[in-house]
Amino acid sequence: MPMQTALQYPHAGHAVPGAIVQKRAIAFIDVPTRFKKGQTVFSEGSAALHFYEVVSGTVRTSQLLKDGRRQIDAFHLKGDLFGFEASALHRVGAEVVEDATLRIYQRSQLERMLAEDAEFAQRVVAAMMHAIERAQSHMLLLGRKSALERIATFLLDMSGRLSEMSHLDLPMSRSDIADHLGLTIETVSRTLTQLERKGVIELPSHRRSIVLRDRIALRRLDA
Structure with a gap:
């Protein structure tokens, strides 16, 4: 019977009770932590x-500007890998948007993991390529798109990542959306209301729920 233990991590609320330590051939431990x-x-x-x-x-990753403003560079959802850095220090901070379970990997083992686990190596490469793609799209969004276009792009992206269904239950607040899109929270609320009046979306009573009524109209704005 495999030995059971719990990984203690300094920033975690607690380790998963009785989590089974999974030791692969490359001798690293990936215990899900809450x-x-x-x-x-x-x-x-x-x-x-x-x-x-x-x-x-x-999980959201963000930077604080000198004047105290926050810029959220990305939201990381189920299956996403994050925290890779070219230097010895994290250039962004990471906070949990809603209760989350994460696997924590040792950076010092990365080269060995990539060399000995082809499937994991493919996932890491794919994660890095997606991160570059999203960073480029985000740069374009912040530099060239209007508030209406930014919101449309965000809703379509979240729809593709969370569910292909028309009903979206967004995990992040409107404040988070504003800090990600480089807008004020008032502009986010006003733009969502504008899209609702045009029949493009519906805003149920729950503030984080959005129904996409007209994807074609959203895609025109995202173009």
Whole structure:
């Protein structure tokens, strides 16, 4: 019978009770660890000793500007890998948007993991390519798109990542959306209301629920 233990991680609320340690041929441990909503996974400027995989929940990565404003560069959802850095320090911080379970991998083992686990290597490469793609799209969005276009792009992206269904239950707040899109929260609310009046979306009573009524109209704005 395999030995059971729990991985203790300094930023985690608690380890998964009785989690089974999975030891692969490359001798690293990936025990799913729970984080509570609002909890810090790692801080901007902290040592980049680990990278992470989202098993469930949502994590945001962001930077604080000198004047205190926050820029959210990405939302990481189920299956996403994040926390890779070119330097020894994290250039962004990571916080949990909703209760999340993460796998925590040692950065020092990355080269060995890539060399000895072809499937994992493919996932890492795919994650990095998606990150580059999203960063390029985000740069274009912030630099050239109007508020209406930014919201349309965001809704279509979240629809593709969360579900292909028309009903979206967004895990992030409107404040998070604003800080991701480079808008004020008032502009986000006003733009969503504008799209609802045009019949493009519907805003149920729950503030984080959005129904996409006209994807074609959204795609025209996203073009």
